[in-house]
Amino acid sequence: MTVMVLALATAMQAGGAPSVEIENFIGTVRVEQGATLEARYERGGSSADIRNANAALYVDGGETMRRMRCFGGWRDQRVGRNRREALSFDELPILIITTPNPASVELDDSIVRAELGATQSLDLVMSHCSTLEAGDVSADASLAIRGSGHVSVGEIGGALNAALSGSGHLSAEDIGESVDLAVSGSGDVELGDVGGDMEVGISGSGEVEAGHVASLEASVSGSGNVEIGNAPGGVQYAASGSGDLSVGATTNVSVSISGSSNMEVASMDGVLEMSSSGSGDVRIEQGRASSVEARLGGSSDLWFGGIAEDVDIHVSGGSDAYIRTVTGQRNIRTSGGGDFTTGG
16 A cells, blocks of 8 residues: 655654644544654545644645535444445545644544544544544643544543534543533533533533532533532532432532422532422432522422521422421421421
């Protein structure tokens, strides 16, 4: 097989991180360590435009994603505008990029199977049935996954900003700074520990799992679920669907439910605020609350197995509230079939 070398080596400036930008490409991409910054095609690439200057490599694969589709399952995946003309990844171009240092990689408007190794930063817009595996990312990662794409990343030293629209999957190990996630569809996200704050928005049936986070702000409109480890900076949760939230140990808890969503917290130590007008329940297994303010309507329930100081609770409709121990002032109002009980 003839190997086409379509870019010449570029000398790297001492200490500088190279940049690699790829767009309008369909096929396999591999980023490997090498002595110089270089791109070559092992197969195909006749329509490619490659520019290499000043530690910056640009590759335009010359393809358009308009009306492009994926056919078949994972093992026999084919890409094309119709089933008859679709090609497998074994037939599509192979692009090899070498870089002497971890590069800042930007991939846009492409359908790929990619192996990137370690990178300085990562900026991806992937569509259709793309899959990508990357090693550790030193700085930030920005990921947009459209369709059924799968992305797997090692540790991220900076922040993660990710948007999934479709049935895609994202997994990453520990993240040094903040996380901002938007999931629309049935996509799922699996993350390790998060060093900063985490913000999650789900509109659909997506699933999000993460380890410990600094704090959590989650919004769910649909049947999506969120499962988090400890959140010492507190939790804010707004739900207007049937999705559920599960959290480990935290401090302040603020929750608003207008659907059938449920929230479970292992323990808390702070202020508890709850507003519900649906059938969703909040259960906090143990801990302390300096104050509890709850407005429960519909058929929602609050169950707190810990100790609360001052409580201000209004229960109406078919809702119920239970607090194991109340040590301070009580302002309790019930109407309809609502009820408040305490163990002490």
